[in-house]
Amino acid sequence: MTDSNEFWHKLDRLVATSNLKIERPRGTSHPRYPSFIYPLDYGYLQDTQAGDMANIDVWIGSLSAKKVTAIICSVDLEKRDTEIKILLDCTSGESQGILNIHNTGSQSAILLIRAESIAI
Structure with missing residues (x-):
């Protein structure tokens, strides 16, 4: 398995072994920015830690x-x-839409797509 494949498989394992909590369901508005409507379900992996010390x-x-x-x-x-x-x-299409959300205001983002994914 290449290093890239190993990376994606470990992310799959992290997701599979974590409790996924939907914090903001699709179609709901952001609590601080009510004009922003979530286009997809948005949540977090419980009991994990990101760089911002949150899940x-x-x-x-x-x-x-x-x-x-x-x-x-x-x-x-x-x-x-x-x-x-x-x-x-x-x-x-969903990935591109989410990328656009994270490329606004003071934010800038890049999208890393899994080569073996079948994204329509």
Whole structure:
């Protein structure tokens, strides 16, 4: 297995062995920015830790493979932090939409797509 494949498989294991909590369901508004409506379910992996010392964030798309399809690496100059967000079961269109969300205001992000993912 190549290093890249090992990375994605370990992310799959992390997701599979974690309790996924949906914090903000699709169609709900952001608590501080009510004009922002979540286009997908958004939550976190319970009992994990990201760079911001909170749980690891996850966007959940419409595919049903229960597989990590991509990650977003972001930097926020206002918060002065960086984060990785897991995209689970996202199509390429959903992934691009989430990337656009994280490329606004003081944020900038890149999308790393899993080469073996089948994103429509």
